[in-house]
Amino acid sequence: xxxxxxxxxxxxxxxxxxxxxxxxxxxxxxxxxxxxxxxxxxxxxxxxxxxxxxxxxxxxxxxxxxxxxxxxxxxxxxxxxxxxxxxxxxxxxxxxxxxxxxxxxxxxxxxxxxxxxxxxxxxxxxxxxxxxxxxxxxxxxxxxxxxxxxxxxxxxxxxxxxxxxxxxxxxxxxxxxxxxxxxxxxxxxxxxxxxxxxxxxxxxxxxxxxxxxxxxxxxxxxxxxxxxxxxxxxxxxxxxxxxxxxxxxxxxxxxxxxxxxxxxxxxxxxxxxxxxxxxxxxx
Amino acid sequence: xxxxxxxxxxxxxxxxxxxxxxxxxxxxxxxxxxxxxxxxxxxxxxxxxxxxxxxxxxxxxxxxxxxxxxxxxxxxxxxxxxxxxxxxxxxxxxxxxxxxxxxxxxxxxxxxxxxxxxxxxxxxxxxxxxxxxxxxxxxxxxxxxxxxxxxxxxxxxxxxxxxxxxxxxxxxxxxxxxxxxxxxxxxxxxxxxxxxxxxxxxxxxxxxxxxxxxxxxxxxxxxxxxxxxxxxxxxxxxxxxxxxxxxxxxxxxxxxxxx
Numbered sequence: 001x002x003x004x005x006x007x008x009x010x011x012x013x014x015x016x017x018x019x020x021x022x023x024x025x026x027x028x029x030x031x032x033x034x035x036x037x038x039x040x041x042x043x044x045x046x047x048x049x050x051x052x053x054x055x056x057x058x059x060x061x062x063x064x065x066x067x068x069x070x071x072x073x074x075x076x077x078x079x080x081x082x083x084x085x086x087x088x089x090x091x092x093x094x095x096x097x098x099x100x101x102x103x104x105x106x107x108x109x110x111x112x113x114x115x116x117x118x119x120x121x122x123x124x125x126x127x128x129x130x131x132x133x134x135x136x137x138x139x140x141x142x143x144x145x146x147x148x149x150x151x152x153x154x155x156x157x158x159x160x161x162x163x164x165x166x167x168x169x170x171x172x173x174x175x176x177x178x179x180x181x182x183x184x185x186x187x188x189x190x191x192x193x194x195x196x197x198x199x200x201x202x203x204x205x206x207x208x209x210x211x212x213x214x215x216x217x218x219x220x221x222x223x224x225x226x227x228x229x230x231x232x233x234x235x236x237x238x239x240x241x242x243x244x245x246x247x248x249x250x251x252x253x254x255x256x257x258x259x260x261x262x263x264x265x266x267x268x269x270x271x272x273x274x275x276x277x278x279x280x281x282x283x
Numbered sequence: 284x285x286x287x288x289x290x291x292x293x294x295x296x297x298x299x300x301x302x303x304x305x306x307x308x309x310x311x312x313x314x315x316x317x318x319x320x321x322x323x324x325x326x327x328x329x330x331x332x333x334x335x336x337x338x339x340x341x342x343x344x345x346x347x348x349x350x351x352x353x354x355x356x357x358x359x360x361x362x363x364x365x366x367x368x369x370x371x372x373x374x375x376x377x378x379x380x381x382x383x384x385x386x387x388x389x390x391x392x393x394x395x396x397x398x399x400x401x402x403x404x405x406x407x408x409x410x411x412x413x414x415x416x417x418x419x420x421x422x423x424x425x426x427x428x429x430x431x432x433x434x435x436x437x438x439x440x441x442x443x444x445x446x447x448x449x450x451x452x453x454x455x456x457x458x459x460x461x462x463x464x465x466x467x468x469x470x471x472x473x474x475x476x477x478x479x480x481x482x483x484x485x486x487x488x489x490x491x492x493x494x495x496x497x498x499x500x501x502x503x504x505x506x507x508x509x510x511x512x513x514x515x516x517x518x519x520x521x522x523x524x525x526x527x528x529x530x531x532x533x534x535x536x537x538x539x540x541x542x
Contacts, residue, residue, distance in 0.1 A: 002370045011365035012377060014358045015421060022396065022418045023384045029395035086293060089286055098531050100290065103297055105534065109523025110301075111479045111496045114516045118300040121307065121509070129303050158296065170535045208426075208538060211386060219388040222481060240390055252394060259391040270386055274379065 027263070033256030051257030060242070065265075068218050068239045071152075075217040076210060079157055083164025083209070084202075088194070090165070091172050101169060104162035112159075116226035119155045141228065145235035148228045152236060155223050160213060167209050171202030207277050214273075215266055301520075304513045312510035327514035337515060340498035343409055344478065345522070347494065350413035351477045352470050355424040358417070359469065363428035364458070368440070381422035389482040392418070397486050407491040415483045420473040426538040427472065431465025432458070464533040471530040472538070475523055495519045 034052070037045045055061050086104065090097040110118070123141070124131045141151045175198060183193045221240040224230070230237035239262060246255040311322040331337050366374060396415055397406070405411030439461060443453040459466065484494045493501070495515070502512050527534070 002368055004371065005369045006371045008365035008369035008371045008374075011361035015362040015381075015425065016377075018354075018358055018414070018417050018421060019381070019384055022415050023387070023392070026392040026395035026399060027387070029399070030391060033395070089289060092286065098534075100293075101534050102527050102531050103294060105527050106297060106301065106524070109475050109479065109520060109527065111499070111516070111519055112481045113496050113500055114519070117512070117516070118304050121513075122300045122303045127307075129299065129306075158300065162297075166534055167538070170538075173535050205538075211382075215386040215388060219390065221390060240388070243390055247390075247394065256394065259394070263387060263391050266386055266388065267383065270382065274382070 030256050030263075031260050033253060034260045035257075036253050038252040038256075047253065051254045052261065054254070055258055055261060060237075063234075064237055064239050064242050067235075067237065068220075071149075071220065071238060072214055072217045074153055075156055075160075076213055078153065079161055079164050079213060080206070080210060082157070083161055084168045084206075086161070086165045087168035087172055088198075090169055097169070101166060104165040106162065107159050108162045110159075112222045113226070115155060115159055116223050119151070119158070120227065123151075143232050145232055148232060148236050152220070152224055152227055155227070156217060156220065159223070160216070163212065164209050167205045168202060171205030172198060175201045203277070203280070207273070211270060211273060214269065218266065219262070304516055307510050308513040308517045310510050313506060313508040327508075327510040328518070330508075330511055331514050331518060336493075337498055340493050340495045341518070343488075343492050344494040344496070344519075347409035347412040347416070348474055348477045348522075350409060351416045351420060352473045354413060355417055355420045355473045356428075356466060356469060359421055359424035359428050360454070360459075363425050363432055364454075366425070367429045367432035368437070381425060385419050385422035387418070389419070389480070393482055393486050396483065400487060406487055407489060409492060411487045412484055412492075412494070413477075415487065416473075416477040416480060420476055423472050423476070423538060424469040427469040427536070428462065428465055430536070430538065431462040431468075435461050464530075465536070467530045468533050468536055471526050471534070474526050478519075478523060 035046060035048060037047045037050075086100075090100040093100065107115070122128045122130050123134050123139070125135045139147055141147045179197050179201075180193055183197050188196075219240045220238055221244060224236055224238055225241055225244065228236055230241045243255060243258050243262065246258060308327050309323055309325070311324070311326055365371070366378070400406050400411045400415070403411075405414065435458070439457055440453065443457045448456065479496075481496045484496055485500075488494065488497055496519075499512060499515050499519070502508070502515065
């Protein structure tokens with residue numbers, strides 16, 4: 001077992017130093033900026049919590065928050081079960097599953113700003129492989145709100161399904177085969193084997209997948225902005241797009257207050273999630 | 284039958300957008316005097332390699348990604364060892380802390396990081412990007428390496444120390460060879476998260492040092508040569524595909540939540 005030794009902190013020092021410079025310092029700075037009105041770096045005024053009052057009181061913020069939460073919920077409910085299903089499918093192929101894993105990991109290495117380009121090219125009415133077919137079906141991602149939503153969800157699923165598959169597969173392949181054999185001897189159905197043997201053993205892997213997918217989809221920017229820039233008529237105006245507008249508009253104080261707020265929301269969700277997983281570990 | 288059909292559908296879904304890009308990259312999309320639009324050939328790739336700013340972008344990307352991977356592994360190894368082998372005051376808090384940094388949205392920190400790095404003279408330099416990408420890569424590297432070190436029996440450490448090896452000698456001669464696949468997997472995840480990242484890469488390269496992602500963005504203009512863009516995109520995929528190939532047999536170790 002692990003022995004108790006507080007000198008182990010010395011081994012953490014380099015990591016702490018690095019994270020302090022690129023993480024903690026900027027975070028403190030952002031929180032500080034959020035209480036100021038910033039015209040230039042020399043011309044800064046204390047405004048207290050004015051920005052927060054403004055943001056929290058605006059309907060636009062609440063609407064964007066709702067949209068981002070809905071998007072994260074949809075992304076998680078599609079991608080997590082689908083990823084687990086693909087991972088289960090792959091485990092039945094034994095050694096050859098490696099090819100499936102490599103296939104699923106492929107979208108992960110595509111630069112983020114190219115992913116919307118690839119998909120817009122694919123559904124382009126003129127030269128896209130799917131474009132003419134989709135156009136004849138009446139698919140219009142520019143002006144029909146739910147079509148834009150569907151497109152962003154599909155693109156996001158394409159991008160991130162591989163991460164879910166790889167981590168779920170990692171969890172599944174760590175289960176000793178004796179467990180599943182014992183279940184088979186007892187006559188357990190495929191579903192019962194999954195529900196009572198496989199699922200409980202991959203919760204650790206799933207927890208990190210759910211957290212990463214939550215924060216990344218909650219703060220989706222690159223894909224959403226490139227596909228329709230928040231449109232049509234603000235239907236895909238997510239939290240990050242509002243923040244992006246403020247940074248581009250040079251209203252740094254307000255942007256910092258907003259960034260702090262987003263950080264606190266993410267932190268609250270992560271905290272609740274960690275507490276929930278710890279409780280289920282202890283029982 | 285159903286399983287094969289499902290796999291085929293999955294392969295189609297994943298490969299379709301990439302197939303489109305590959306086809307376009309071999310097609311002349313912007314007609315010139317010598318070449319009609321729609322001609323098939325290698326001209327886009329030739330044009331990419333002939334453009335000095337595109338070549339420079341590839342070098343820039345490669346430099347900061349490699350720097351980032353080396354830095355992450357070097358810093359994560361001792362931390363992962365400490366977490367795998369010892370209990371100490373605040374170990375769970377440390378794990379929670381790195382989790383928090385991993386999930387902090389980059390856009391939240393982009394503004395102060397730019398100001399801080401401008402003061403340190405790290406803007407437009409690959410070192411700056413390599414450092415800031417540690418924010419989300421270091422936690423992942425620590426998680427992965429910790430799980431691999433935990434799987435190594437303690438006896439390895441004890442025999443090495445009994446044989447009179449110093450800590451450094453133990454690390455490099457015993458531990459690193461033992462967890463080489465883990466280092467490969469950690470390097471893979473650091474590599475892909477750094478290679479594809481655009482938020483920090485954009486704000487930290489104002490006038491120079493543009494990475495591949497930004498070079499591709501800059502190619503969009505009044506008359507976009509889509510074939511050239513896609514050729515550049517396909518080239519930018521190659522290192523990632525090579526990384527997938529190298530770690531394919533160890534990819535299935537993944538990483539789990541530790542907090």
